[in-house]
Amino acid sequence: MDDLGFIVASYAVTLVAVGLFAWSVVRRSRRLAEQVPPEDRPWT
Amino acid sequence: MTASTATRGRPDRVTGTPFTRALGIATLVGIVWLTWFGLFVTPADVNQGESVRIMYAHVPGAWLAYLAFIVTAVSSAAYLWRRTRSLTWDRIAGASAEIGVLFMGISLVTGSLWGRLTWGTFWTWDARLTTTAFLFVTYVGYLAVRNLGGTHHQRARRSAVLALLAVLEIPLVHFSVELWNSLHQEASVAMDGLMLFTLFLGVIVFTLMYVWLLLHRQRALALQDLVDDTGLDLAIAARRAEVG
Numbered sequence: 131m132d133d134l135g136f137i138v139a140s141y142a143v144t145l146v147a148v149g150l151f152a153w154s155v156v157r158r159s160r161r162l163a164e165q166v167p168p169e170d171r172p173w174t
Numbered sequence: 175m176t177a178s179t180a181t182r183g184r185p186d187r188v189t190g191t192p193f194t195r196a197l198g199i200a201t202l203v204g205i206v207w208l209t210w211f212g213l214f215v216t217p218a219d220v221n222q223g224e225s226v227r228i229m230y231a232h233v234p235g236a237w238l239a240y241l242a243f244i245v246t247a248v249s250s251a252a253y254l255w256r257r258t259r260s261l262t263w264d265r266i267a268g269a270s271a272e273i274g275v276l277f278m279g280i281s282l283v284t285g286s287l288w289g290r291l292t293w294g295t296f297w298t299w300d301a302r303l304t305t306t307a308f309l310f311v312t313y314v315g316y317l318a319v320r321n322l323g324g325t326h327h328q329r330a331r332r333s334a335v336l337a338l339l340a341v342l343e344i345p346l347v348h349f350s351v352e353l354w355n356s357l358h359q360e361a362s363v364a365m366d367g368l369m370l371f372t373l374f375l376g377v378i379v380f381t382l383m384y385v386w387l388l389l390h391r392q393r394a395l396a397l398q399d400l401v402d403d404t405g406l407d408l409a410i411a412a413r414r415a416e417v418g
Contacts, residue, residue: 133224133291140228140284141209144235148383151276155390156189162397163188170400173191173393 189393197386204379211372219369225291226369228284234376235281236306238384240344242274243313245388247341250334261399262392264330267337268320269391271313273384278310293357301354305347312340326399 163171190198212230219226249267252258285303286296297303320333351358365373 136287136291137213137224137227140231140287141213143283143287144231144280145205145209147276147280148387151273152387152390155387155394159189159390159394159397162394162401165401165404166397171188171393171397173189 189390189397194386194389197382197389201379201382201386204375204382208372208376208379211368211375216369216372217366219365222292225288228288228291230372230376232281232284232288233373234380235277235284237377238380239274239278239281239309240348241381242270242277242384242388243309243337243341243344245270246274246316246337250337253330253334254338261326261330262396264326264334265392265395265399266388267330267334268317269388269395271316271320271337272391273387275310275313275317277380277384278306278313282306282310289357298357300358301350301356302347302358305343305350309340309343309347312343316340326402 208230212227216227216230218224246267249263249270253260253263253267282303285306289298289303290296316333316336319336320329322329322332324332346353350356
């Protein structure tokens with residue numbers, strides 16, 4: 131199937147981009163949370 | 175126990191809640207389901223062959239970018255309206271714009287790969303492609319404007335005005351295929367039942383993904399604002415101590 135590389139690439143780009151964004155958000159949040167007391171996080 | 179050790183001891187409590195954890199699990203299950211159906215279960219298209227499988231990532235990506243930019247505009251309007259003015263609206267607007275830019279970028283890349291298979295080229299200055307690229311660049315600019323500095327309310331005011339102007343581009347992008355001669359096909363639901371189901375599954379899964387990302391990102395922005403405020407308070411106290 132000639133199209134296979136393009137099809138797999140489109141799914142890979144989507145999953146990797148979303149995964150990296152989610153990972154960066156969680157990592158940044160953890161770093162910031164070390165400077166903020168739990169009582170200042172109303173969602174917890 | 176200090177704030178630092180409290181956080182390290184319970185890392186899941188940084189921006190997550192039982193709801194976001196359940197949502198995250200549902201999203202992961204949905205992603206696996208969508209990938210399986212998109213790559214292996216749905217049939218090839220009569221005209222486009224196997225390349226139609228890219229549609230299940232491309233169309234939901236574009237849908238999500240539209241949704242994210244509309245949420246940015248509505249949140250910005252809520253901030254500008256005196257009765258609902260709150261920095262929470264501004265943070266939702268900023269978080270949603272970031273996610274919108276991410277998905278607009280994904281849509282442009284997957285569309286380019288699909289275009290190479292169906293049109294024989296990665297890019298052409300077609301009306302839909304050009305207006306989409308313009309929308310993408312506009313929201314990259316919006317994110318840059320958010321980082322210009324000033325107080326939180328100055329940031330919120332200027333970016334809210336820009337968001338209300340930028341959202342006007344969305345109808346232009348959406349209707350570009352009808353307004354001008356375009357290679358890009360118009361929106362259509364004339365397809366096989368399983369293909370249609372998978373496409374709607376994609377829209378639902380991407381929307382769940384959006385809600386999860388939005389909740390976490392806007393909470394991260396709230397933490398950033400708190401840290402900025404604390405730093406400013408400490409700087410003012412230090413300056414007063416110097417003067418005194």
